[in-house]
Amino acid sequence: MNALLEFAHPWALVLLPLAVLPLLPRRRQALVLPHLGWLPPDRLGAALGRAWRLLAMAALLAIVLAIAGPMRPETLVxxxxxxxxxxxxxxxxxxxxxxxxxxxxxxxxxxxxxxxxxxxxxxxxxxxxxxxxxxxxxxxxxxxxxxxxxxxxxxxxxxxxxxxxxxxxxxxxxxxxxxxxxxxxxxxxxxxxxxxxxxxxxxxxxxxxxxxxxxxxxxxxxxxxxxxxxxxxxxxxxxxxxxxxxxxxxxxxxxxxxxxxxxxxxxxxxxxxxxxxxxxxxxxxxxxxxxxxxxxxxxxxxxxxVPRRDFSAAALATAIACCALLFALRAVTLRAWQ
Structure with a gap:
């Protein structure tokens, strides 16, 4: 029985853990403040931060998958x-x-x-x-x-x-x-x-x-x-x-x-x-x-x-779309700060 999914370059899958990098804290973005209790909660900023991390993770996953070359093998139906x-x-x-x-x-x-x-x-x-x-x-x-x-x-x-x-x-x-x-x-x-x-x-x-x-x-x-x-x-x-x-x-x-x-x-x-x-x-x-x-x-x-079907192009298109959304999100954030 044929597998549901195969990869042209399976070695590239070892790069999948890179997708967790956006979840790691970055010290250069931390601000030292004596007390935050008087500040109102920034729900919009928290939502944008979560969206940024999710989009960055999705972009990294899609890039790794595009390199690995996912495909559906030839099957008999x-x-x-x-x-x-x-x-x-x-x-x-x-x-x-x-x-x-x-x-x-x-x-x-x-x-x-x-x-x-x-x-x-x-x-x-x-x-x-x-x-x-x-x-x-x-x-x-x-x-x-x-x-x-x-x-x-x-x-x-x-x-x-x-x-x-x-x-x-x-x-x-x-x-x-x-x-x-x-x-x-x-x-x-x-x-x-x-x-x-x-x-x-x-x-x-x-x-x-x-x-x-x-x-x-x-x-x-x-x-x-x-x-x-x-x-x-x-x-x-x-x-x-x-x-x-x-x-x-x-x-x-x-x-x-x-x-x-x-x-x-x-x-x-x-x-x-x-x-x-x-x-x-x-x-x-x-x-x-x-x-x-x-x-x-x-x-x-x-x-x-049923002939083989290559999903590399779809994965690459997903990565490009995620990167475009990241740039758009970055632009919106900078405009809000200004």
């Missing part, structure tokens, strides 16, 4: 809330820089649809990042991990409840252009592995945001299935459809040749819950993200790491 532990797994391949259909695409001539999408639509990656940033901001009790992927998974943020860190990571995903290839299998294994060595405290979900699939070999499928079973992970896939691409639920064995459909059918065999969201335009992406938020709102227990 058990918290409870409602939400989930969510890995945001975002496709950063080159195809995510392509544009989505505009919001009014249903009113556009199908022969002109591809041109309109290429000239008026928002980039898929930009839409996804903006909505995921809003999603993170609206879920303060969740713990998020952030990972991008193309040919390799790129971990950006480990599990944290500090959404500013996650927001910065999502923004960083807009830098540069993605690579041509996409390795969904390796990315999924890395995302599920984020839960390794973590106590199961509530709902776990990998939120995959991608515009395409990739063929997984039998060995990779087996590893993904085993990892999802071991860590009790659910999966949600926000599938950003390209223009004229097939729907994920298109029937027929021949459609197994389409990577997205093959990947969708494999996800349906995983042990945890699985939800697929097909998004054609920014509005459908927003609906998908909102539905994920509604589905993942369960009791959640988690341990938060």
């Amino acid at each position: 058990q918290r409870s809330g409602r939400g989930a532990e969510i890995v945001l797994l975002i496709d950063r391949s080159r195809s995510m820089d392509e544009r989505m259909l505009p919001a009014d695409w249903r009113t556009i001539d199908p022969l002109n649809l591809r041109y309109q999408a290429g000239s008026r639509g928002e980039p898929k990656g930009k839409v996804a990042r903006e909505l995921l940033a809003r999603f993170v901001g609206e879920r303060p009790d969740d713990r998020f991990s952030l990972m991008f992927f193309s040919t390799q998974p790129m971990r950006v943020v480990r599990f944290t409840q500090h959404d500013a860190v996650v927001q910065a990571g999502i923004t960083a995903g807009s830098v540069g252009r993605g690579l041509a290839d996409t390795d969904v299998g390796r990315a999924l294994l890395a995302a599920i592995a984020e839960y390794d060595q973590r106590a199961y405290t509530g709902s776990r979900i990998v939120l995959l945001v991608s515009d395409g699939g990739a063929r997984l070999d039998a060995a990779t499928k087996k590893r993904v299935h085993a990892a999802a079973l071991r860590n009790r992970v659910s999966l949600a896939w926000i599938y950003l459809r390209s223009v004229n691409s097939l729907k994920l639920d298109t029937p027929g064995e021949a459609n197994e040749a389409v990577p997205e459909i093959a990947l969708h059918r494999f996800f349906q065999t995983l042990p945890g819950a699985y939800r697929a969201y097909e998004a054609d335009d920014p509005e459908s992406v927003a609906r998908a993200v909102a539905d994920v938020g509604r589905q993942q709102n369960f009791p959640l227990d988690f341990t938060e790491r």
Whole structure:
């Protein structure tokens, strides 16, 4: 168990007895008088004297503590809330820089649809990042991990409840252009592995945001299935459809040749819950993200790491304030004597 208070320089605490110096009588201030009985009691002077001594003691104590460097050590705090532990797994391949259909695409001539999408639509990656940033901001009790992927998974943020860190990571995903290839299998294994060595405290979900699939070999499928079973992970896939691409639920064995459909059918065999969201335009992406938020709102227990806190500045500020009051008290006393 961590101590409530630690000191960076504990040797300085041997100076604490100096705080009693203001209580000691000073002979040079003593006046020799034959008799004091005829003098009226000086209540104001006695009160000012006590205040001066207390302020001087407090200033000395604060200075010694500031030198000692008091701090609260890093601690682990058990918290409870409602939400989930969510890995945001975002496709950063080159195809995510392509544009989505505009919001009014249903009113556009199908022969002109591809041109309109290429000239008026928002980039898929930009839409996804903006909505995921809003999603993170609206879920303060969740713990998020952030990972991008193309040919390799790129971990950006480990599990944290500090959404500013996650927001910065999502923004960083807009830098540069993605690579041509996409390795969904390796990315999924890395995302599920984020839960390794973590106590199961509530709902776990990998939120995959991608515009395409990739063929997984039998060995990779087996590893993904085993990892999802071991860590009790659910999966949600926000599938950003390209223009004229097939729907994920298109029937027929021949459609197994389409990577997205093959990947969708494999996800349906995983042990945890699985939800697929097909998004054609920014509005459908927003609906998908909102539905994920509604589905993942369960009791959640988690341990938060509280960073170290230094109290040296507060002790020094206290010492400065006490010294300022001492100077003010001295000025008032001298003016009264004059």
